[in-house]
Amino acid sequence: MLAPEKIWWKPLGRMEKTWLTVALVWCIFLTVMMPLWYYMGKQNVPTETYRTTPTQFNEKVTAFVEQYKIGEDTINGITLPVVEAPAGSDVYIRASTWQWYPILQLRKGETYRLHLSSMDLGHGFSLQPVNINLQVVPDYDYVATIVPTATGEFTIVCNEFCSLGHHTMIGKIIVK
């Protein structure tokens, strides 16, 4: 709080030097981990993105559902199509207040290109219980290349506030 002496530019003590070096090495390690995982890890944040509009994206979703629909299921009392596309293909999930559309059926160990976009507000794609979370932003077609590693029913929770019915926005992915 008080003014320092005239000349305060002094060499660091032994402990300060040691801590500074160790902390810097730790920071470098933290930095290196990200590119390392980027090239070697199997879980990376998707970056592939395209410009879109709600109308454009909706057309693609509708065509996708028409082509590959295999059945129906209900979530919160609303009937939704269940859709299974061949392994390796593009699959779509459309977010809108307050629905994830449609229900996807995937195969364990196969690769899919999952397209996410929103019809209205920002939404949060939160796949449970695997706990993968991605931001869904209107006007952006966000493509995640995914490989399910377990079978079962997985729930999509919306985790970006999208006005009053936000907590009712639930979707489903089935992995066989």
Place this chain on the structure above:
Amino acid sequence: MAALAPTTSWTSGAKDDYRVCGVTTLKVDMHTERLIIANAVMAVVCLALGGIAALLIALTRWQAIHLLDAAWFYRLLTLHGIDMLVAWVVFFEMAGLAFGSTVLLNARHAAPKLAWVGWGMMTVGGLLANIVVLLDPKNTVMFTAYVPLKATPLFYLSYILFAVGALIQVITFFINLVVAKREKRFEGSMPLVVFGLMSAAIIATFTLLEGAAAIVPAFFWSLGALESYDPGIYRNFFWGFGHPAQQVNLAAMVSVWYMLAQMTVGIRPVNEKFSRLAFILYLFFINLGSAHHLLVDPGLSFAWKAVNTSYAMYLAVLGSMMHAFSIPAAIEIAMRVKGHNKGLFGWLRNAPWNEPGFSGLVLSMIIFGWIGGVTGVTIGTEQINMLVHNTMRLPGHFHATVVGGTTLAFMAFTYYVIPLIFRKELKLKKWASWQPYVYAVGTALVSLGMITSGLQGVARRNWDITFAGVVPGTIDMTLAIFGIGALISVIGGIMYITVVLVSIFTGERKEAAGLLLVSGTNNPLLESTQLTEEQMESKQNQPRGTFVLVFAFLVWFAVYYLTNWWLLGRTWFIR
């Protein structure tokens, strides 16, 4: 009524310009005194409003109680964010900037009228935000108000008023510095604390400008003058405001840490160069932090995210790790010089644990670093963020930094502002002694409850997660930990506000008699000037205990960080 110190004038002719503080021997400009009081009062008002909201929303998320309906939950959550994350801390920081740029430099306030305009705009903006959120359901858009979620124009106007007001007060900080230097009010370099506050003020300047870049277009968009507003661009600019705003808190909090350490234990910074360098690292790298909120957004490359999220190379983190050594080390040396030299931690056992300024400082550092800092760096790692984004781990992290860290430090500091600046006798000293402990325990539980809930996938900002039907039963327990912690925190908050109100309204108006509130009659601030170079550097006074503590911290850091990579490796493959 005891006589108050006489006032003197900076120049011949005028009266009532400043008084000399009998305790610190510093000159206190009377304009500054009134500005500090006005800003501090508004800070506490906002804290009280945000605190009421905190209690109600916590009792709602505590699934067993689930108090409010959805509309009120989301509405009060919006209010809570605005009052706590912005209004309370920024008002308090404005008081701090006025203090740092005048009192600590023995200088006058060079632009009091301008500062009052700033304060007035902030007050109108802050209160307007509360009113429009409470009265109009259209403004239930959360503190972040992500486009295309549209609020009413008044909502954005309240943000703009508050931000411009804050910017004006920040500008008066710089004016004061320049005038003080020109009028030769201080010699040589400015004190370390002012240097730290200056880094906070510089960060605040670009933070507020980015806030304008986000909010001003949103204002016109909500008026209908702008047809569309790209949601990705908004998110980028908004976090250019929202994240650095927390780094303003960081720099201000660290400055307050140095002050509390000097006022309660009489430290001298171990090495001015080391501490100042750490603040410089904040300045250069902290502005990149907005990326933390965009790590799983579409449209951004890996390289952009990795460089920004890591502050180039975790260099701002390095700054914090330097302070994490230098502050406890300075405390340890000061305590050892006083003769508390037994073993590694004898200095800690003999520390003034009943002095709120000291316990507040230590608890704030522990919660900020061990919980807030470690979780922050971890979830700010590009890939790991996928496990965390918008789950309760997020608020778990920032309740440790902003509440357990910044708020606790500011609360502890308030207890000294009351006798020294308000010149009111501090009442309920026992309460003040206990308050940091109560608040720290509560906040730590809040944070841990949130983090463990988030680890199980519980979403933040969600009225009722059981709709999902998939969350494991253990979340009932972790959400209960969070709820109980929130209750304890609120009790700590009520204790704080009670001490402040009772002192202001019933305390005798008089000059402070001493610096310490409960732990003695000595004056550590003045003692700190007696510390000699030989004492600081003597072999037996070296901070060995601190050295052990920082390495223990590093081990914990590494364990938590690496565990998260392991968790990430177990989930679906994704690219």
